[in-house]
Amino acid sequence: MTFVIIHGAFGSPGENWFPQLRRELEALGQKVLVPQFPVDSWEDLKRAGPEYTISNQTLPNWLSVFEQVKEAIPKNEKLCFVGHSLGPLFILHAVDRFSLKLDSAIFVSPFLDKLDSWEINLANASFYKTDFDFEHLKKLIPVSYVLYSDNDPYVAKQHSLLFAKALDSSPILVRRAGHMNSAVNLNEFPLVLDLCLTRLDLSLYQRYLAHRKKIDAQAYIMEEKDRGRITLRPGDVVDEGLFHFTHLSKQGFCTLYAPLADYWDPDSIYMQKAREAAARVRDFTRVIIFDKTEELVQEKIRKQIRLDLQAGIRIFVIPYESIRSQVPEPDFGIWDNEYVCIVRSDRVKHRVTEVELTSRQDDISDALGWKQTIMEKATPINDPETDTAGYIGNLSV
Numbered sequence: 001m002t003f004v005i006i007h008g009a010f011g012s013p014g015e016n017w018f019p020q021l022r023r024e025l026e027a028l029g030q031k032v033l034v035p036q037f038p039v040d041s042w043e044d045l046k047r048a049g050p051e052y053t054i055s056n057q058t059l060p061n062w063l064s065v066f067e068q069v070k071e072a073i074p075k076n077e078k079l080c081f082v083g084h085s086l087g088p089l090f091i092l093h094a095v096d097r098f099s100l101k102l103d104s105a106i107f108v109s110p111f112l113d114k115l116d117s118w119e120i121n122l123a124n125a126s127f128y129k130t131d132f133d134f135e136h137l138k139k140l141i142p143v144s145y146v147l148y149s150d151n152d153p154y155v156a157k158q159h160s161l162l163f164a165k166a167l168d169s170s171p172i173l174v175r176r177a178g179h180m181n182s183a184v185n186l187n188e189f190p191l192v193l194d195l196c197l198t199r200l201d202l203s204l205y206q207r208y209l210a211h212r213k214k215i216d217a218q219a220y221i222m223e224e225k226d227r228g229r230i231t232l233r234p235g236d237v238v239d240e241g242l243f244h245f246t247h248l249s250k251q252g253f254c255t256l257y258a259p260l261a262d263y264w265d266p267d268s269i270y271m272q273k274a275r276e277a278a279a280r281v282r283d284f285t286r287v288i289i290f291d292k293t294e295e296l297v298q299e300k301i302r303k304q305i306r307l308d309l310q311a312g313i314r315i316f317v318i319p320y321e322s323i324r325s326q327v328p329e330p331d332f333g334i335w336d337n338e339y340v341c342i343v344r345s346d347r348v349k350h351r352v353t354e355v356e357l358t359s360r361q362d363d364i365s366d367a368l369g370w371k372q373t374i375m376e377k378a379t380p381i382n383d384p385e386t387d388t389a390g391y392i393g394n395l396s397v
Contacts, residue, residue, distance in 0.1 A: 001030055001031070001077065001078040001079070001103065001199060001200055002030070002074055002077050002079050002080070003025055003030055003031070003032045003080050004032075004033045004034075004035075004073070004079070004082070005018050005032065005033070005083075005087075006035075006037075006081065006082070006083040006084070006087035006088075006090055006091055007034075007036075007037065007084060007085075008085025008087050009039065009057060009085060009086040009120060009123050009124055010040070010041075010042045010057070010123065011085070011086075011087075012039070013036055015181070016181045016182045016186065016187065017181075017182075017186055017187055017188055017189035017192065018034055018084075020187060020188045020189070021192060021193055021196070024193050024210075025193075028197075028200070028206045030200070031074065033072055033073070035065060035068075035069045037061070037066075038056035038057055038061045038065065039056055040052075040054055040055065040056045040057045045122065050118055052122065054122060054123055054126070058126045059090075059126040059127050060126070062090055062093075062127075063093065063094065063097060066090075066094050066098075070098060078103040078199070079100065079102050080103050080105065080106070080196060080199055081094075081095075081102055081104075081106070082105070082106045082108070082196070083105070083106070083107055084108040084181070085110075085154070086127060087107075087108075087110075088105075088107035088108070088110035088111075088146075088163065089111065089124075089128070089129070090127060091105060091107070092129075093127065093129070095137060095140050096133070096136075096137060096140075099140065100140060101140055102141045102142075103142075103143065103199055104141070104142075104143040104144060104145075105144040105169075106144070106145050106147070106196065107144060107145065107160075107163065107164075107169060108147045108180050108189075109148060109149065109155045110146055110155070110159070110163040110164075111159035111163060112128065112130045112159070112162060112163055112166065113128050113129075113159070114128060115155060115156075115159065117154060120154060132166075134166045134167060137167060138167055138168055141167060144169040144170070145169055145171075145172055146160055146161070146163055146164035146167075146169040146170070147160075147172050147174055147180065147192070148161065148164075148172070148173060148174070149174050149175070150173060150175055150176065151176055151177075152178060152180075153178060154179050155179065157173075174191065203339070203359065204244055204247055204248070204249075204336045204338045204339060206359070207243075208243050208244060208247075208357070211243050228359045228360040228363075229356065229357070229358040229360055230357050230358075231354050231357075232354065232355040233354065234352040234354065234355060237343070237352075237355045238268070238269065240341065240357065241270040241274070242269065242270065244335045244341075245273035245274050245276065245277040246277070248277045248280070248335060248336060249281065249336060250281060250337070251281055251283035251284065251337070252274075252277060252333065252334070252335055252336075253284075253285045253333065253334045253371055254274075254285070254286050254287075254332065254333035254334070254341075255286070255287045255330060255331055255332055255374070256286055256287070256288050256289070256304065256331065257290075257343070257345070258288055258289065258290035258295035258296065258298070258301055259290075259291055259347070260331060260343070260345055260352060261295070261298055261300045261301055261304075262300075262350070263345075263351075264304070266300055266303045266307055267303075271304070271307070274311075274313075275307065275311035275312075275313065276311075278311050278312050278313045279311055284314065285315075286313050286315055286316075287315075287317070287318060287375075287378050288301060288305065288317045288318075288381075289317075289318055289320050289323075290317065290318075290320065291319070291320055293319075293392050296388055296391075302384055302388070305381060305384040305388065309381075309382070309383075309384060314380070315380070315381045316374075316375070316380050316381065317378065317381055317388070317391060318374060318377055318379065319395075323370075323373055323374055323377060326369075326370070328370075329343075329344070331343040331344075331345065332367060332370070334364070334367050334368065337364065337368070338359060338364075339358060339359040339364070340358050340359075340363055340367040341356070341357050342357075343355050344356065
């Protein structure tokens with residue numbers, strides 16, 4: 001989807017919550033345009049008084065700039081406009097003039113006609129319009145939201161509510177938020193981001209990334225230089241697992257490296273959610289990879305196999321030695337074929353060191369290759385007692 005963020009009167013793309021919103025959306029692979037429109041100087045206008053002549057911030061000038069912006073919007077791609085203050089009114093002009101079909105729009109502190117400030121009314125005079133063909137606009141903007149505050153010093157709430165009524169927008173009151181700009185320290189606006197995310201068909205990886213950033217991006221996620229790859233601390237794998245098992249929709253494949261049995265508790269909430277997901281998607285495979293055959297008779301491993309089989313998870317076993325040269329990571333998962341989770345460890349101390357998530361296509365392809373190698377050689381287990389004992393017996397022959 002392409003997002004176009006439109007600033008307000010006397011504004012710029014680098015102010016308020018626009019830069020943060022742009023970064024968040026681009027991190028999720030979205031195209032974001034934040035054009036600079038011509039503006040006049042607030043200070044010059046104040047000094048000159050009502051006799052000041054607006055020369056830059058005019059509707060014709062803004063439409064002229066928008067013609068260039070329109071050329072940068074990809075054809076046949078969903079389009080969402082986000083506007084602040086004067087921005088929403090200009091969005092209506094642009095949609096009307098160029099017959100733009102939007103997926104959605106988010107209007108923050110919008111208005112249609114004059115406000116209670118001669119300075120703002122002078123600057124916005126060429127934009128004010130209350131006689132749009134709103135029925136036509138509603139067809140071009142089928143989904144929209146109006147965010148308004150109960151103490152906005154410039155736009156009284158009745159102006160925004162009138163705007164919402166005219167477009168059948170969903171009104172959302174943001175209490176004590178002023179003009180919803182940097183003057184009230186609103187340099188991030190999670191509500192606007194959340195509304196944007198509701199319009200996206202995000203991959204499982206992208207949804208998890210957004211989820212983690214809500215929790216605490218700086219404390220929990222170390223962003224890699226290569227987009228699409230992040231590293232978690234070992235303790236954070238539970239949250240990651242709960243998220244992807246809850247949202248899994250197609251299939252799951254994972255290995256369990258038996259020397260790390262102390263890390264993987266068969267009774268944990270992580271494993272419980274895995275079994276719930278398996279019952280839902282009905283395409284879930286777990287392969288137990290071991291170094292020594294005695295690892296397969298550990299009570300934790302036997303219980304893991306027993307509970308997984310009861311939940312409908314297909315279980316296989318394989319010695320790591322038989323695939324080591326082709327599968328460099330013995331503990332990993334592939335979720336909906338959209339991202340890979342790799343559990344890295346100190347294989348001498350059998351201690352997990354970090355967990356890497358990646359949605360890069362080359363990494364997914366590599367992991368699918370590991371999966372194929374494993375499944376060509378792995379042995380299925382249908383009974384946790386007899387099959388496991390028989391398998392161990394065959395290995396010792």
